């Protein structure tokens with residue numbers, strides 16, 4: 587999932603446009619596949635203009651849409667073409683292995699930015715309340731978590747509601763100037779003995795002409811292995827940065843782990 591930022595409304599609108607264009611072409615005898623291939627190529631051309639204008643958010647929306655269409659028509663060649671285009675302006679890490687098992691708790695788990703692959707929801711199912719600012723991301727997520735459109739800087743829960751909060755490669759998607767508020771909100775909604783678990787990636791100083799940073803992951807769950815990638819506009823961050831935020835918001839670091847480019851922090855509210 588690369589630079590996922592499109593609103594549901596915009597997405598529906600564009601997909602509807604694509605569909606009506608295809609229907610038109612069907613009626614006029616142009617094979618549907620060709621119409622859709624053309625649409626994908628147009629989206630890529632437009633995304634190229636967005637990248638040139640440094641509007642990666644807009645480029646991300648178009649590329650996501652292009653990928654969905656290419657996947658729907660099962661066109662591997664087009665998918666490769668999109669990936670090659672993304673590689674032109676994005677740095678990708680090697681696939682980072684990360685092994686996960688369900689979090690041991692009897693209570694509820696709040697998963698921040700729980701759309702996308704919905705990894706935490708896959709692990710802990712109905713115990714998870716997944717919140718995300720993107721309705722579309724939540725709709726595309728396949729797990730048993732309860733899903734709600736909500737901003738992590740403004741959690742609509744009473745204090746001390748959750749035993750565990752998680753952020754699986756979500757903080758990298760949230761602007762740095764919002765992180766302090768997110769940590770404060772998580773602290774507020776956690777129970778006294780609650781834990782905050784963060785998985786994220788070290789993003790070094792920008793180099794070359796790369797505009798975006800993609801962390802590729804090989805996520806090993808008890809029953810399946812998922813290969814995915816999370817990409818954002820380039821900005822630096824590392825484990826020390828998140829540890830400072832923890833300190834500022836009165837979390838105690840109880841465990842930390844890092845391997846390759848990625849890391850995990852386990853913080854406790856109980857000081």
Ligand SMILES: C[S@@+](CC[C@H](N)C(=O)[O-])C[C@H]1O[C@@H](n2cnc3c(N)ncnc32)[C@H](O)[C@@H]1O
Nearest residue numbers: 699701702703704705718719720723737738755
């Ligand atoms: C790429 S996902 C992270 C991976 C995801 N946890 C998974 O299991 O695949 C990051 C998500 O954070 C969401 N997001 C960005 N800003 C947010 C915010 N302020 N509050 C909640 N979610 C946010 C994005 O919409 C995106 O779906």
